[in-house]
Amino acid sequence: MAELQSAAKSRGLEVRSIDYVPKSERHGKVWHIGPLWFMSNAQLATLAVGTTSFALGGNLIWSLIAIVIGLIIGTIFMAAHSSQGPKLGLPQMVQSRPQFGYIGALLVWLFAFLQYAGFNVFNTALAGESMGSAVHTPASFNVVWMIIITVVGAVVALFGYDLIHRMERYLVYLTVAVMALVTFSALVHLPIPAHAFSLAHFSPLAFFAQLGVAAGYQISWAIYVSDYSRYLPADTSTSTTFRWTFWGSAVGGAWIMFLGAYLAAAVKGFNAGDPVDGILKVSNDLFPGFGSIALIVFSLGLIAVLVLNIYGGSLTLISSIDSFKKVRPTLNIRVVTVVITAAISGILATFITGSFEEFFAGFLTLVLYFFIPWTAVNLTDYFIVRKGHYAIAEIFKPRGIYRRWGWQGITAYAVGFLAMVPFFHVEGFFVGSVASAMKGIDISLFIGLPVAALLYWFFTLNLDVKAEWALADSQAVELEQGAQELDDLAGVLIDS
Secondary structure, three states: OHHHHHHHHHHOOOOOOOOOOOHHHOOOOHHHHHHHHHHHHOOHHHHHHOOHHHHHOOOHHHHHHHHHHHHHHHHHHHHHHHOHHHHHOOOOHHHHHHHHOOOOOHHHHHHHHHHHHHHHHHHHHHHHHHHHHHOOOOHHHHHHHHHHHHHHHHHHHHHOHHHHHHHHHHHHHHHHHHHHHHHHHHHHHOOOOHHHHOOOOOOHHHHHHHHHHHHHHHHHHHHOHHHHOOOOOOOOOHHHHHHHHHHHHHHHHHHHHHHHHHHHHHOOOOOOOOHHHHHHHHHHHHOOOHHHHHHHHHHHHHHHHHHHHHHHHHHHHHHHHHOOOOOOOOHHHHHHHHHHHHHHHHHHHOOOOOOHHHHHHHHHHHHHHHHHHHHHHHHHHHHHHOOOOOOHHHHOOOOOOOOOOOHHHHHHHHHHHHHHHHHOEEOOOEEOHHHHHOOOOOOOHHHHHHHHHHHHHHHOOOOOHHHHHHHHHHHHHHHHHHHHHHHHHHOOOOOO
């Protein structure tokens, strides 16, 4: 074990996982999270999000408006979660214990892990198809590309936080250049019909479907957004972290979703289920062979997102194990959980090839449903109830002050979710009674958020937060010393 930890230090492997990052190890610049979250959206899966409304009779102008509103709503919540990282020095999912309890948080973690795996299924399938199309290998060879891509993603995720940040920063330059050329080609070679800009052509069903999917896509990042800000210096301001996360993610999302909407409006019979073919054609219109270049670059972007999901999934899996058996943050546990997370999504990806559009929109909608009540509870607790002050050492105690079951968070989540059910609309699966009466319009987002938030606030009115703050202050020195001792035992992330 000692040799493995020593090797980890010398090679820059991250050993810390769900444990607290002491202030002495905080490093990096806050602007680094901007490129990371730009790259999280600057990829092919995001392009498909922008086409949602067209299958329901929408047009370009209303689709763009819905995308903007959805992005603003979803990214506000996502960026608010990001600001928690520097203040707490913890991964996002561990922060659910004060609201849901040491054991109760398992329910949220199960949903989170399924999301990580789900997104990686789609990203792996798209990346495999993209590489296969770029280098002109037979479709049957795409499975091999998926395996290669999964292995590469797992290796980067194993090295961890610093390598992930560096990779995303370098990829931004290449991706922006290619995106600019692809966008230019689309604008020059694909004229838009006049009715695409008609404000009179408004479809409520298409508008709210597009808005909900765009918002859900952004909120889906909320469950791991602070994983990538938790090593930042503790004195990093909340507003600065928020801004870099918000604009990085919103700009990347808007650019690619707008491009997807433009292609859907300009290309008759555009197949949103095969964004690879669409990008290949538009890129080759600029000059022959550029399509292959564009697909390779977009494949790298998909690998970058794959890494985020493997890394976050690994942390969530460790958190879940820790609820039953105390886990030391060693390299061994990271290796095991990274391999498991990568293997699950890599294997499942081979079963959805050719069915991207059929499953992806529904998947995003379900993500929105499951995490709207969670984000409402978590942010209400952080910004309103406890105001960012937690007894962090207690988060890792099975019978600490946050208890095994947090009835306030669990109840608020459950009631918020149930309140949304009548407003649900998942095409081909379930339509709630209110959504049906509203001709399929889904406004569940605007129901679950306030219901869960207000209930949690009401349930915690009698919480003695001042006593909790006093406990946190009394444990602060011990917390830092304990983290340093863990450093000596298990190794630590080296900023190389």
